[in-house]
Amino acid sequence: MSENNSMKNKWVKTLVYATVTLLPWIVILVVMNDLEKRNEASDYIKIVNYEKKEYLAPVDHGEFEELQKEFKTPMEVTEACVSCHNKRHSEIMANAHWTWDRERIRENGDTIRSGKKNVINNFCIATNTNTWKCTSCHIGFGYKDKDYDFSDYTKVDCMACHDMTGAYEKEPLGSGFPVDEKQAYSDKTYFPPNYNYIAANVGNPTTENCGKCHFFGGGGDNVKHGDLSSDLNHPDKKMDVHMDVGEDGNDMTCVDCHKTENHEMLGKLYSLSSSDEGRLSCTECHEGDVHQNKILNRHNNRIACQTCHIPEYAKGVPTKMVWDWSTSGRVKADGKAIKEYDSLGNVTYKSAKGSFEWATHVKPEYVWFNGTGENMVYGDIIKDTTQVLKINELYGHHDDPKAQIIPVKTHRGSQIFDPVNNMLIVPHVYGKDSTAYGVGFDWNLASKVGMEEAGLPYSGQYSFIDTEMYWPLNHMVSPIEDALQCADCHAREGRLASLDEFYMPGRNYSSLLDLIGILAIFGALGGVIIHGGIRLFKRK
């Protein structure tokens, strides 16, 4: 063959060898590179059904004659509102913000009304005899005790939600009334509101309006929820990607998601309200295949959005993690109450309340949840007093196809119960009288008064039971870059370590199979080394 041809042949051959051996590597490297790029492009977020709204009233209320007159009481303001916005009061009076309970069907089929009126928690335990204090967060005036007249529309507090001035505040211990003269509570002084000024400046509720109660449940900032704190009044992106008030922030308010029609709002929390209706979910706005990565989209089948996108809560103000009532009653030698703080200024002990633990940047706990749950109400029997009592329950299990894994704040406590009647006690904890536990430090007396008010039996004996309360987390959604990564859960000791009733790649394995596999690999290696060694040796 001529030189030319053999050269040509050599080239052809080299090309074939390269195709046969190198092409697969090149193709696969290119594909892997492409994957990387597609991954980077996944920051695009598709939003449906959402439009940023302005909440300023379309009219200047200050020009209405009705609002020019001098208001002496807040009820007069309400009457002025209703004189134009007639019928609106009946909407709000049907709402749980007013009724403090809702109708629901229990697991045993009973239909009951339950809500703040009768649900037991493991913070301040129950409203019961402490109503007058708790109702500083009722959207009414004068809800002092169970005899309150829920049909009196003049008692509806429109300003609590519609005040745009930020100046309207209710008295902490005023049964829902604002102060009528200047008054100081611990480090804060309350002034009587300028009703005319407020009435002239009303509008749709802002985050601050909602936050006045919802951020301060449990008597302080972020005490209860963990994912609802005053941080949300002016959050940055890291705090809450939706409410971010930064330059390119979404600047959303509560009612942008909690859409309201006829004063009925979307969304409620299972710590208190356990019926699977009127729920609000991420899919209202984030619909369909929200991730570029198909596998992530498929996760939504069993994993709620919140699970990955709320990697931690209480990102600013600390939240209460533990409330142990059983340690309460310790006083100084002179009989005065004790108050102790941790290094961050959080109260860790109060004679009248017991011990507290606080935390920030808390990793949620994770549970299966199918949309149904249960809350303990006054008089419910404790089935097993030797176990930690779940004061509310979120139902769901891996084998329940409706159930998803959701993140929760678990608030752990120890609280008083009647070991004879196996019933949680709703004690009289606040008050100025000596029967209130906070004054007399007498559990027996406080229990007697509290149970009598609730119309429940009390055996005269009390003890403390460890309880857990589950608070599903829905707020303080983090930006994409802070969302959980695969290996946060797909790891031998990951976040879902406790949900062990199913096989999860990366977490589960058979130690026996792995042992067999490793032995097989080392067996093969050892085998070839020995075999090869003998061959080498024999060759010599």
Next chain:
Amino acid sequence: MKKRTYIYRSFERFWHWTQSLLIILLALTGFEIHSTYALFGYERAVMIHDVLAWSYILLIIFTIFWHFATGAWKQYIPTTELVKAQFQYYISGIFSGAEHPTRKTSYNKFNPIQRLTYLAFKVLIIPIMVGTGIIYMYYMYPESVVHVGRLEFFALIHTFGAFLLIVFLIVHLYLLTTNDDPVESLAAMVTGWEEVDVDPDEEHKTHMQYAVDKSIAGYYRLDLDGNYIDVNRAWLDLYKCSDINKILGQHYSITRSKEHLKETEELVARVMKGESIRGIPSIRKCFDGSKGKHILSINPTYEDDKIIGVEGFVIDISDISGVQEQIYHSVRNSDAGYYRINLEGFFEEVNDAWVELYKYNSQKQVIGKHYSLTRKKKDVQDLTDTFNKVLNGEKVPSQLVNRKCKDGTYGKHILSINAVYEDTKIVGMEGFILDITNLDIKKENA
């Protein structure tokens, strides 16, 4: 006998290396998904694993098609024969330098244990890995067709398969070293060519059969009574015969016109007595009544030293330019020489007649040498051009050429060339030559 043989075809090599890369990367990402280590990052590992898995499935589809299209699947038919011998070789014989109990040929390139292992690999491990892998991807979605309630069972099988594949890889790589030349064997998986043992008789038979089947030289065989018992494709073409059944069983006289029959009868009679006619011109009568010229060899066929018929080759010279009438008439005592040349132009095989014609003492002096050895310098280019045409798949008519013999003398012959195929791939050339050196042109003319 060692022979450089084209043993792994292009797709086979492409498939092997792609598969090896896929399996190694699948294992690397797979064990990251298993949380054995962190390498790519979990999300990337899963993405890569999935893409590789689909690539592998695609490759498998092509490969299945290839196996059936080429008949390569037959390499994997398990055999119990020599399994024990192969085992004994691995566990004892290999240490004492015993011979491999089985030989690698392009027709049978796997030993019995390889056959079994590769078969298990293909029909058991890989399908199970693919099956459990697909379940892994889709198991939890009730709307999916592969929905299963619990992943655990399938996940553990998948893990077990992964361990098996690693063991396979280790042993597979080690057993490479049991070849006589591991580097050569590894290179063979790149180039496709490997020095393998061949059984010379087997090789020869296979090749001669192949040569006869594919040659442009016609081949025929007659029984004692002069009836055709075999002809090849080229023979049928030369005689313009459309159906082999029209000639088998017929007497040779129907292939000659009356005036030429006597001459042929004499030749046949001579050969029946034991003589060999190495090349003689003849005029055939074709089935369509037309006539053609060819050079013919005739030699007796034997069984147990008894002549049972005659056979020979015919090479058409009707269209050879430069072959004069007188030359045609004076070809004498030629025999069909056979040669085969590989892609690089080196002789792979020649027969005794070839050796004799070129005045060599034995085949050994020729095999492995380049064909340019057999030509005058100025004639080499002509032959190269012809060979290149053949290598490009063209059909080349028989040619009149001058050969250079070992002793420096020259001879003339007519040669046929055709490509040698393995499946659809050209791997060399071969043909027959009929000598015309000793013809005495003037005498023939007279």
